Amino acid sequence: MWNHLRPTLVFTVALTLITGLVYPLAVTGLAGAIFPAKAAGSLVARNGAVVGSSLIGQSFTGERYFHGRPSATTAPDPSDASKTVPAPYNAANSGGSNLGPTNPALIDRVKDDVAKLKAETPAAGIPADLVTTSASGLDPDISPEAALFQVPRVAKARAISEDQLRTVVAAHTEGRLLGILGEPRVNVLALNLALNAQTGK
Incomplete structure (x- = not known):
């Protein structure tokens, strides 16, 4: 045996x-x-300090910054470990919301986001990626249309011309991989850092 x-x-x-x-x-x-x-996490550093990763989105809420896609990631509730609380771009808990298209919570959240964006730029159509989360909840990129939609707000907050800002967006727009794979995209962190460098802030 x-x-x-x-x-x-x-x-x-x-x-x-x-x-x-x-x-x-x-x-x-x-x-x-x-x-x-890349093996170290594609970390982005400025002045010796890590400010983020080019692969993981992060929250930008100020008027002077371009905003990324909504994130549905969560974290344990500090007061009750059996529950979760929203924690946008939580890389330790990547995932979508799993809410169906008829879920009232999802419908209300999207309606609120659409209302805010319409108030921001009333005449423009709202790109879908500004009100929908990605499957990972960590998407660092937005579509060029989503970036251009935000140009009036950011230009006003930074006191620069919209044309100048559109040029910066165009310079940070990446095309399809090998010309055929994926969609054109703009890395939000890279775009915001470029703006900070350009305006000296």
């Missing part, structure tokens, strides 16, 4: 070590050597 059991145990231990330890460490080490910035 031991003659049959020993090869099975050796094989199980060997595969566990190879696939659970050796392979992950090798891939992590290789990624760190070839793509050090």
Whole structure:
């Protein structure tokens, strides 16, 4: 019996070590050597301080900044661990809201967001990504249309011309990968940092 059991145990231990330890460490080490910035989380630093990641969105609420997509991520409620509270762009709890299209909470939230955006720019159509969350809740990008929609508000708050701001948006618009994959997009953090650098604030 031991003659049959020993090869099975050796094989199980060997595969566990190879696939659970050796392979992950090798891939992590290789990624760190070839793509050090990406392997470290694509962190963005300014003046020696990390201000965010180019891969994870964050909340920008001021009038002077472009805003990203809504985020439906949550975190444990500090006063009751059995419940959750909204925590936008919580990278430890990536996910969508899972609310169906007829859910009253989702409908009310979207209506409120649409009303705020209409008050901000009454004459323009509202891009869908400004009122809908992504599946991950962490999307760092918005569509060029969503960025251009916000130009009047940001230009007024920063006291710069809308044309000048549209030029900055165009400079930070990335096209489709290889010309065919995905959609054109604007990284909100990169755009806001560029504006801060340009205006000296």
